[in-house]
Amino acid sequence: MGILKNSSIEKGLSNEKVIVIDFGGQYNQLVARRVRECNVYCEIYSYKTDIALIKQMAPKGIILTGGPNSCYEQNAPTYKKELFELGIPVLGLCYGAQLMMHILGGKVEKAPVKEYGKTEVDVNHESLMFKNISQKTTCWMSHNDYISQIAPGFQISAHTSDCPVAAAECADKKLYAIQFHPEVLHTVEGTKMIDNFVRGVCGCAGTWRMDSFVEESVKQIREKVGDGKVLLALSGGVDSSVAAGLLSRAIGKQLTCVFVDHGLLRKNEGDEVEAVFGPSGDFDLNFIRVNAQERYYAKLAGVTEPETKRKIIGEEFIRVFEEEAKKIGAVDFLAQGTIYPDVVESGLGGESAVIKSHHNVGGLPDYVDFKEIIEPLRDLFKDEVRKAGLELGIPERLVYRQPFPGPGLGIRIIGEVTAEKVRIVQDADAIYREEIAKAGLDKSIGQYFAALTNMRSVGVMGDERTYDYAIALRAVNTVDFMTAESAEVPFEMLQTVMSRIINEVRGVNRVFYDLTSKPPGTIEFE
Numbered sequence: 001m002g003i004l005k006n007s008s009i010e011k012g013l014s015n016e017k018v019i020v021i022d023f024g025g026q027y028n029q030l031v032a033r034r035v036r037e038c039n040v041y042c043e044i045y046s047y048k049t050d051i052a053l054i055k056q057m058a059p060k061g062i063i064l065t066g067g068p069n070s071c072y073e074q075n076a077p078t079y080k081k082e083l084f085e086l087g088i089p090v091l092g093l094c095y096g097a098q099l100m101m102h103i104l105g106g107k108v109e110k111a112p113v114k115e116y117g118k119t120e121v122d123v124n125h126e127s128l129m130f131k132n133i134s135q136k137t138t139c140w141m142s143h144n145d146y147i148s149q150i151a152p153g154f155q156i157s158a159h160t161s162d163c164p165v166a167a168a169e170c171a172d173k174k175l176y177a178i179q180f181h182p183e184v185l186h187t188v189e190g191t192k193m194i195d196n197f198v199r200g201v202c203g204c205a206g207t208w209r210m211d212s213f214v215e216e217s218v219k220q221i222r223e224k225v226g227d228g229k230v231l232l233a234l235s236g237g238v239d240s241s242v243a244a245g246l247l248s249r250a251i252g253k254q255l256t257c258v259f260v261d262h263g264l265l266r267k268n269e270g271d272e273v274e275a276v277f278g279p280s281g282d283f284d285l286n287f288i289r290v291n292a293q294e295r296y297y298a299k300l301a302g303v304t305e306p307e308t309k310r311k312i313i314g315e316e317f318i319r320v321f322e323e324e325a326k327k328i329g330a331v332d333f334l335a336q337g338t339i340y341p342d343v344v345e346s347g348l349g350g351e352s353a354v355i356k357s358h359h360n361v362g363g364l365p366d367y368v369d370f371k372e373i374i375e376p377l378r379d380l381f382k383d384e385v386r387k388a389g390l391e392l393g394i395p396e397r398l399v400y401r402q403p404f405p406g407p408g409l410g411i412r413i414i415g416e417v418t419a420e421k422v423r424i425v426q427d428a429d430a431i432y433r434e435e436i437a438k439a440g441l442d443k444s445i446g447q448y449f450a451a452l453t454n455m456r457s458v459g460v461m462g463d464e465r466t467y468d469y470a471i472a473l474r475a476v477n478t479v480d481f482m483t484a485e486s487a488e489v490p491f492e493m494l495q496t497v498m499s500r501i502i503n504e505v506r507g508v509n510r511v512f513y514d515l516t517s518k519p520p521g522t523i524e525f526e
């Protein structure tokens with residue numbers, strides 16, 4: 001399995017690890033993040049992972065996630081009973097809890113009353129899991145099945161009014177089953193419960209920290225790269241920027257970053273990236289900026305179909321990058337800013353394999369002459385990447401940058417992309433971002449941007465009739481970017497943005513606010 005082979009930090013940094021066994025639950029990554037928030041290193045593995053591998057890893061604890069199935073059904077995901085006999089503490093959550101009971105001789109059935117949402121749970125304080133937790137505590141429930149009978153040797157350690165077994169345990173064997181989801185923030189004391197498990201039950205010391213990650217990674221990169229050359233495609237996004245910062249700290253000018261300005265970046269973004277990583281910036285590396293705007297606009301002329309636009313933008317990137325790589329000549333390593341969710345979502349780590357075409361995990365580009373791929377952020381979650389970025393001295397505005405798609409404004413302009421339309425959407429977006437920041441909303445909204453509709457309509461400006469474009473403003477709240485709700489932004493702020501855009505951006509005479517959630521919409525506006 002890829003992650004094991006490449007997992008750099010588990011060897012050097014921390015020899016205590018908790019693993020999450022994924023049964024397809026939607027919160028699989030959250031579980032691992034919560035464990036890491038307790039300063040314990042954690043990785044996710046599919047339930048299909050061989051037990052021999054788990055034994056070999058010798059984790060300090062194992063957490064079984066939730067999942068969409070019923071454990072008593074044929075072909076439902078399961079695991080070998082032996083897992084519970086290794087002497088390693090196991091915590092089962094939701095489906096994981098039911099499965100533990102089912103395998104060990106308890107009974108799971110369809111619940112007479114389904115529980116969904118915030119629920120008051122009554123806990124037994126004698127349980128190590130609930131040490132220092134309030135007697136009645138709000139937890140997040142989401143289940144159709146319930147544990148109707150606990151397995152022999154277990155005791156009930158929490159209940160709700162509808163659920164007789166909200167938690168059960170066999171403390172002697174360090175086996176714990178919890179029906180609710182401590183990993184979800186709605187479970188008010190959930191992080192404390194996970195901390196109770198990883199420290200209290202598993203005995204982890206909790207020494208995993210980001211500053212040591214940077215230090216240790218620098219050491220490992222130096223060892224791996226030696227005096228070799230590394231090439232990195234820098235997009236100016238958080239991941240590739242932090243990868244650049246880390247590699248620069250480790251190997252300085254042995255690193256060359258190629259930054260392709262495709263003319264579809266946000267206003268002034270190309271210059272901002274150059275200011276940080278270029279010759280006048282603080283990082284020791286070779287920086288090559290390719291101003292390919294005209295090339296892209298020429299290729300995109302007359303193209304209106306969104307997928308075709310994406311394809312052209314992607315292919316053109318390869319072509320430009322390839323030309324630059326040829327000038328540089330053979331390199332030893334091609335660096336990529338892959339992060340842990342990319343690994344998991346590509347089906348290499350956990351079970352919920354949502355394969356995103358824009359995540360190039362494991363697929364080696366064949367257009368550059370290199371020997372090996374290097375992915376220094378492969379084990380990190382996004383918030384950890386950000387912490388590492390700050391450690392490395394990358395400016396906050398870059399580290400906390402809004403997510404921005406690879407094809408850039410190309411997919412925020414409906415219909416044909418032209419230099420003129422790019423200017424309009426860049427200017428409108430800059431105003432929108434400025435006002436969102438002024439209103440103090442820039443850190444709380446998941447993603448927000450302006451897009452250019454392909455609609456032109458009649459308006460009046462002064463005494464003149466106009467026939468101009470409509471700008472769409474989008475702002476969404478989202479946890480995982482798979483689903484999203486339109487954000488409730490203040491109407492006054494929208495009015496300010498509207499009037500500024502109409503006054504300051506030539507070519508726009510209407511402004512819309514997009515209310516669509518995802519599904520049925522997508523977050524992007526293409």
Ligand code: XMP
Nearest residue numbers: 358403404405406407447481518522523524
């Ligand atoms: P959608 O529009 O699919 O977007 O709801 C979900 C998230 O993914 C981002 N996105 C992309 N990111 N390349 C990227 O790097 C892409 O082609 C791409 N398309 C969408 C989008 O900005 C949002 O955060």
